[in-house]
Amino acid sequence: MPSDHSAPGASRVWGYAAALISLGLAIAVAMQAQAVLGGEVLLASWAWAPSLGISLGFMLDGLSLIFALLITGIGALIFLYATGYMGDHPQFGRFVLFLFLFMLSMLGLVLARDLITLFVFWELTSVTSYLLIGFNNDQPKARRNALQALLVTGGGGLALLAGFILIGMAAGSHDLAQILASGGLQDHPLYLPILGLVLLGAFTKSAQFPFHFWLPNAMAAPTPVSAYLHSATMVKAGVYLLARLHPTLGDTAAWSGTLTAAGLLTAVMASVFALRQSDLKQALAYTTLMALGTITLFLAGGSPYALTAAITFLIVHSLYKAALFMVVGAIDHATGTREVAHLGGLRRAMPLTALAAALAAASMAGLPPMLGWIGKELLYAGAGTLPVPGLVTAGVLLANALMFAVAGIVALRPFWGQPIAPPHPPHEVGWQMLAGPLLLGVLGLGCGLAAGLLQPFVSVAVTISLDQPHAADLHLWAGLNLPFALSLATFALGTLICLARDTLRRAIAAGLARLPGFDPGWDRFLDGFRAFALWQSRLIQTGRLSHYLTATFVTLALTLGVTLILKRPVIAIALSASPLLWLIAGFTLAGAVLALVPGSRIANIAGIGTVGIGVALIFILFGAPDVATTQLMVETLSAVLFGIAMLRLPGIIERRSPRKQLLHAGIALAVGLCVTLTILAIVSHPLDRHITRFFEEGSYAQAHGLNIVNVILVDFRAFDTFGELTVVLLAAIGAYALLKRKAAGGRE
Amino acid sequence: METVLALLSGLLTAAAVWLMLSGNLLRFLFGLLLLSNAVNLAIFAAGRLTGAAPPLLGPGGALPGHEMANALPQALLLTAIVIGFGLFAFALALTIRAWRSFGHLEVDRMRLAEPDEGEK
Amino acid sequence: MTPTDFLAICLNTGLGLIALSIALGFVRLWRGPELADRVVALDMMTSAIIGFCGLFAVRAQVEGYLDIAVALALVSFVSVVALARYAGRLARRSDQND
Amino acid sequence: MNSLILSTGARFLVALFLVFSVYVLLRGHNAPGGGFIGGLIAACGFAIHAFASGVAEARRALRVDPRSIGTWGLICALIAGLMAGPLGAAPFQGIWAEIAGYKISSVLLFDIGVYLAVIGGVLTLIFALEDLGEEVG
Amino acid sequence: MTLLAMNLLLALGYAALWGSFAPLDLAGGFVIGFVALWFGRRLAPGRGQEGPAHDRYGPRYFRVLPQVLILFVYFLKELVKSCLMVARDCIARRPRLHPAIVTFPIGPKSDLEIFVLANLITLTPGTLTLDVAKDKSHLLIHSIYAADADAVIADLRSGMEHRVREVFR
Amino acid sequence: MSWILALPILAPFLTAALAFLLRNRRGSGWVSVLGAALSLVLAVRLLLAVLEHGVIAGQMSAWPAPFGITLVADYLSAAMVLITAIISLAVAIWAMAEIGQTSTRLGWHGLFQTLIGGVSGAFLTGDLFNLYVWFEVLLISSFGLLVIGGRRQAIDGAVKYVTLNLISTVLFLCAAGLTYGATGTLNMADLHRAVAAHPDPGLMTVIAVMFMLAFGLKAAVFPLFFWLPASYHTPHFAVSAVFAGLLTKVGVYALIRSFTLIFTHDQGYTHQILLWTACLTMLSGVLGAAAQSDFRKILSFHIVSQIGYMVLGLALMSPLALMGGVFYLLHHIIVKANLFLIAGVSRRLTGSSDLYAIGGLYRSAPLLAVLFLIPAFSLAGFPPLSGFWAKYVLVRASLDAGMGLVAFVALLTGLLTIYSMTKIWAEAFWKPHPNGSWPRLSDIPARPRWLMLAPIIVLAAMTVLIGIFPQPFISFATIGAGQLLDPAAYIETVLRGRAS
Amino acid sequence: MIEVITGILALLAGGFALIAALGVLRFPDVLTRMHASSKVGSFAGALALLAAAVDIGTLSAATRAGFAILFIFLTAPIGAHLLGRAALWRRLTGRR
Ligand code: NA
């Protein structure tokens, strides 16, 4: 990793290097285009976790090709742009690294052949975008927004994982090539859960309603990141997934219904929000939502027209959106502001930027002969094939008109409007920052003029990858048809909106103020979650040992008690015993009672001693002299230790209320009862004593000892005894450390 | 006979649990001692009680004519008693240390590791 | 009544009496009132247990029980010393709370 | 503790305790006793020593840190467990030899390890607690 | 000399415990006893100053032995008597107890002598040694039959103390 | 075989004895490191033997099973022993930089080694009571390690830790003794037979539940985990690390062993309880973590939560699930211990582990930041790190079993884990230090710096390695899970087969 | 014959133990109680040990019983002294 200590700008070289590598990648992908456009699907696969049926597999088909080209091509331009934009940043090297990793993840995602491979890259895009969005980590807002993006997309990712696992179960494989070839899963019993989970993943990543809120906030990232995330990558991942799984999961009522609803809602809502923005970058961000909604909407359909429209519009959007973000970044870079109201007449100072802006905006506005025009025409043509054509057409019309308006605002106002003095005197930006927008703008124009060049790409994607009989044609001029009429209507509406935008903005702002926002809602949700977490944590982890002990004993009593009740082990009771035993048991118990009475600690200790004595007598009574001796010794030593320690300890006061004492007595008796019943259940069956017999017979013959207990301790089970002597030693060493630590002092 | 021990063990357990719940570290220690005794009794009883003949062989390893007490649980008990003593000794030292550190033995007032503040 | 029967009766009686004396000692142990009283009771009980071991050795005809007695005689002394030390210190301390 | 009667008596008692503890240790294999009980008795003897003459004095009489005694016990037990290795036997397997009619065995060494560990452990505890007691005065 | 005696006694006792006086057992007992006594070498404070007295015990060892036996028999008798007396009061409906603390002056004596005396007094009827004065000039004795304190003292002086003095003379 | 099995247990005790005798700082530290290296060699030898034979068993003192104590190693045991040795070496090296003179003289290194010995013993023993003994050894060692630093906070933590663990211990003892009383054997392989043959299965279930409670307390499952978050943040960081890595895992291991080998007679009941426990443990732990603002407290609560995953593997009791549980167990030890070590370095740099009082490490200590991200994201289950595979397998196993809700809980827990890992990241690394200081790694003298960083780097590399090349580990865990599900080979080896 | 002696000794031991217990229970203060414990109690224990020595009759049994008796009579007065001293101090310093 580049060092922070080097001179500012020294890490620019990393930017150029990344741009070159990306370019190389783009060329490498492009070199495969010939084959892919010929209908071939390039496959590669390495075993990764074969026993789980997971491989590191890659696949290049028509759909992947478009995405891969966009990702690497735009990526190269973004790196170049970033080098100009922030090459002096002290952490530019880190930035390039993250962005490059992000690009690779994105590339891996669209090239993945194995669903789990896809998921891996999916998650990697989440992680790397987290680091990118939070790149300005000194700002709380950047940190917060990065977390928001990560949680929303990460959460969706987890749903996706479940969905993928279910697909794997349903299709019997994680291999996309195989899944796609084996026909759809639409009739599988797991279809609905799969669909739900996959859509959850796709919608969160592609910022579909109601998961849209993270995307505008991702603007906290440096502009090159926004340009990249919003155009060719991140958000397109969800769209890619929908397109990719269209043959497998599409063409059902559930699919088209959900996608239509989400796409339409997203598009319309984003339109409204976009108008409200005065920050150029924010306005653009909302148009991204609009575009994503629109693409999702068209992926809902199953007709060639709808899908051709979706794919074409996706390309259109990638090209102009990247260019426009770069333009906005350039404005920001040159003037120090992105506020529309503070910008105007930059055309003179920044002519090339203005040109790029004009080209990109024209494409965005859908003006002929840009590629955007073709995309828009296709949208109108495809809208008719969707489930609710009227509503969809109206929605698309509104969205397009708004894009028209926003394009005007973004491109026209700052460059062609009245000159306004910005915070810094404007100047044209460097070539690194111009190359991208210009190239992309020109590309938008070129593809529009020579739509035929683009046609095979779209066709292959639609027919081979999306499994459609044929793709619609890309024409600049398709005749005087309904789409053409709608286009004209779009321009008219767009111009109207543009003119009335201040009124509209006020109206919208007033309207929205009354509605709960999603973004504050997120904060409230997170606060609520934290409060809930804190509540449950405090409920359980109270910090009070007596609660812990109570909970522990209650758990013991409940679990054991319920098991005893449910499982009903056989219990035999035989109360016949010698009076001597009863007497001993009696005073042992009395000792225990003495141990309970608060007041005199010595009395308590004496009570415990009595219990020890009683137990020792029982050991004597039933033939355990070794145990009895040890017991008596240990009791005595305990008393000695108590005797030594007691002076250092305070007296005992019973602090429990009588009610609590009663409760505790209940718990205690329940635990005791469980113990008694278990012992009784055990002794109601005969004991298999073959191990003891082995010891009895082998004790002298093989181990040369007459005291069987001792022979067990030092020979038969010497390993136990070894552990035991360690315990005694360690207890002493531990206690020594405990008591001596303070006196010993010293640095820790 | 085992029944008596089972009852005794259960009651000792109950007394121990009651003490352990009292919220005073010293009394917890008392409870621990009682609990150890209760469990020792339980193990002893579970190993079955067979008369007073200890598991000692006669000279030359002669097995006595009658059944001896079960030696294995006794060996286990010995181990358990000694281990229990070690644990008790440590716990006692801890109690003293706690008293020196906090000036009391009320466990619910020992809140240094988990102070009552939650998230800031 | 054979001497063996006599011995058995005497042993059982003796053991019973010793157990009883331990129980009675326990009463003093309970009542206290002072630490020294309790230690005295404990000491008495220990002596009784030593006796118990002796008689039990006879009953079981196992010398091993005598070892308990020896060990106990030794070790109980330690506990008496420790507790007496405690009692002594307690007596010289201002607060009388044991 | 400052008692003439105790310290005079302790002189003989400590010796008695120790002798008896060794006896209990050595005969454990054939009669009730063994390393634990022996160790506890020996430790009690030193405890008497400590009570009679103070911990500092008892420490001096002992010469070795009780923790080291315990550690040597651990080492004895380990050796007893490991010495079977070179002889091709299993870990902790008893190795027996007879010298002058007396049986010597790794098992005995093991029990001595237990004995030492218990002495070391208990004495560490008692001395640590005693020092604490002395602080109060 | 006393040490050697103690050591021999320990060796004998040790061998007796094994139930065999075989040479190896005795030797083992001696070694163990020696080590055991070594540990206690610093006990019995002030031993260094009583060199002459220490030497005195040696040659007189055999002369003292009969006295020891006499003391032992006397002690046994007193012990049984003591037990019976206390036992009587234990079960008597009205114990005739006259407890009192008595100061019992003793002449200059070695620590061992004081120790033996004090312990024997405890085991004899009705008396119990509570403490030794710091200057070793007198014993503090608790008696339960101390209706007449002087009688108690006289009793002790003529009985137990006399015989102990015979041993240590 | 018996030596191959016994030496990994005995070596740490020998090391400990030497460390106790040496006591001075350098010496005992080096003894500990060398001893840990020796343990590692022995553990590798054990693993190789297991790979060759499948299951190996040896009899202590050469008494045949079920009479003598058996040591057994199957795949799971051998792997646990190896990981234990790895963690032991890592922490031993790390500790050289952090453990002060006083703690050393009080026996830190010896206690550390006995802890490792106890843990290894618990993994290798095939005898129920012997398992109890090793539990005690590791428990008492952990007591010592917990308090040896002498902080008042640690004393408070120790009070809770000690009291609750003592209850678990006594319960375990009781259960073990009663098991003998009911079945007449303590050999775990023999118990498999004896439990199945017992005329009163109800009684067996009661005893099984007793074990479940005892081991559950050790493993810190819901609702018995209180002691863990109450204490793990209080001692030396090295202690936290080894506790976090190994202690609760012993409980989990014991649960797995007893409920795959011994108590399989009433799975409908026992494993149902385990399933509920697993889910509640996952959720409760991760919610607890979300409420914390201390580096180590967050990590501590996460231990609880992730114990839930492991128990889940056991509860589902399918080959895949058990494999996932085993994989999770192994992965988690590495990751969690490493995170605590990193927390220790962070604490040394920033002076605190309170997230609101520290910051700036991303800029000033980028190496540490990278080293943190690896285990943190692994813990959160991000691919391609080790945690991803563990989580994937368990989720898949849940879905395979038709338990969507369980899979949901597992995934939700994963998401919430992301939340708190990023919280640490944002507060300790991204956010500027409230004092405006930029603590650099180079501020630590070179020797302690590299003593601390080297183990962290190696453990992080292992995390990445397992993530990128999961197949050998998955295969291993699969065989291990197979051995657990069908203990015939285990029993055969112990009772009749290659036992020697 | 041995049986009868043993039996009588056993009875005596039990009797004296009971008497000691009664004394400890009934005597008015701690110093008097100590008389019962340290004399009668010890005596009872010694009698029982004697019974064992007589009945078992081996040298090792006799030695052990002897050792135990020796310990008892060696330790009882020392213990009584320490305890009595403490009780006395308490009487002198503490509340009555
Ligand atoms: Na006595």
Ligand code: NA
């Ligand atoms: Na006594």
